[in-house]
Amino acid sequence: MSRERVKKISDATEELLKRAKVDYRILDNEGCCGSVLLRTGFQEDALEIIKETFKNLKGEKVLVSCAGCYRTFKEDYPEVLGETLDVIHTSHLFLELIKQEKLRLSMDEKEVTYHDPCHMGRHMGEYETPRQIIRAHAKLVEMERNQEKARCCGAGGGVRSAFPELSSEIARMRMDDAKSTGAQSLVTCCPFCVHNLESVQEGYIKSSDTVAEDKQGSMNIMDLSQFLLERIKVEED
């Protein structure tokens, strides 16, 4: 999803990895984790893909930007294949790099709100890692519906592809939740959430990687990687 639809996330992530001097590589044959197929009922097709992807990733330390991939690798692979992969989400790596001072960031008093992706939060119980990172570098203001009670962005379960209007309507409700915090920026850690929430912002240009931050009444929607890169660049200036 990141690489093909929200490239600014994979770009920002790579930039951070380079700056922190992390040794990484991108697979030539990067496949699909199978999440989309599992959620939409294509069980048998999913299994084929999962077996193939597992073969390619076995023995590697896998870094993912996507909450859906993370849940699928961590939860579904052991269930479906009986095998585990060494997978971490970018939020975990970022926190580690900050602790080791491989990434140095400035603090900003600007208010930021955090949106819990369903696949990270409710499904995996990962609420704290991204919050810890944000709190250290900005003022975190919570939406009324947060963590376990967070409202879905509307993209999940194949709803965005099959029922785009429904999906957008839910995204609008989530943006209303976010806007009522008064924060200028929304940070999350799932490309599906970024993509769907951004798509309902005024002035949004499809297939564009530009952030609609200067549009009136709209929020700066960012993946955690973009948020961190922005804080690093401020530090450098």
Place this chain on the structure above:
Amino acid sequence: MNDSSIKIMNKSFNILDKRRATLLQDEATIKLKERVKNIRENSVEHISPLLEKAQEKLQENGIEVILAKDAEVARQTIYQLVKEEDLVAKSKSNTAGEIQLTEYLESKEVKVLETDLGDRIVQFDASRPTHPIGPACHLDMGKISEIVSDRFQREVKAEPRAIMDSVKKDILEKIPQCKVGITGANSVAAEDGSLLMVHNEGNISLLTMLDLHIVLVGIDKLVPTLEDAVSVVKLETIYATGKTVPAYMNVVSSPSKTADIEQILLKDMYGAKKVVVIFLDNGRSKALKEKKECLWCIGCGACIVNCPVYTTLGPDFGYLRHLGGRGIVLSYFIDNDEVCYDSGLFKCTLCGLCTVECPMEIATNNMLEDLRSESVKKGIYPEKHGEIKENIKKRGSPFKPGT
């Protein structure tokens, strides 16, 4: 449902949600929740023996018991009991909604007097109920006054008491014409042979006084004892309304009787001369085998109040009076794959919030994911998902190149 109805519904839901918030965190509530979860899980595990026990005990208590394997049998059974009547009185019942009882009886020239205020308004409006306990959540006062004024052919002010009084007066005038009261039951105590009904308006009390009291109830509502049943409905009330107890809990364990003269048993004192219970299966035995979790439900409606899809689509996301994702699961067992698809099988974002909200912690998203897989096997899925599947298989990505 139109946008303004959805807005009004969500406003009602927000008020309800705020009212419940503190009570849900209360230690007593948390303890009760654990207790009821045990009761429900155990009861669902033992539906067959409970049903046998309930039949035996209810009959011992003088209540007639009929088993209905599906909606058609249940409708027919009830019609046979009321076919001589012009008008029957009814209370709010999701199970009656499931078999479309009111529509059926009216098509057979037996008029139905809905006695729950919200239900009566929805009946006048011919719209769909939006919450299991508050069916008229989607109508605002102005709209309700219009509906009621139109029905009574006189101006009823857009003021809550004026509306309530006008509907109440009409219902009270009509109840004496009724010999039959039809209700559901919120919980059934098998070992005691008792039926427990919950209400706030007092309407069920009136209905139990009519000559014949018909109780339509799903076999999933069985629990062992009356104490268990009271726990279940108490928790249901807390989650549905934000109050610890409802105004009324009626327990019916027999037709009306007295033994005040020399201990001689005389039937037919004030209340019903005859009580008939219809236990409805309608796919529940099938659900029990494949997705028993969906039967743990206590009917509080907590799952829909914050559901991102329900708060967008309203009752179009669900099956008849079984609203939201869990209703869609039921539709698969009560009806068939097509109906399940149309009820919104693929509209759930699988976010899992309903599981957090549900006092029984029913994992509806997992059930829907499994049912999608069954649906796909039969070739019933959104076209777009088929395209995405092909893309993934061809090039390892959901997206077409260059799009």
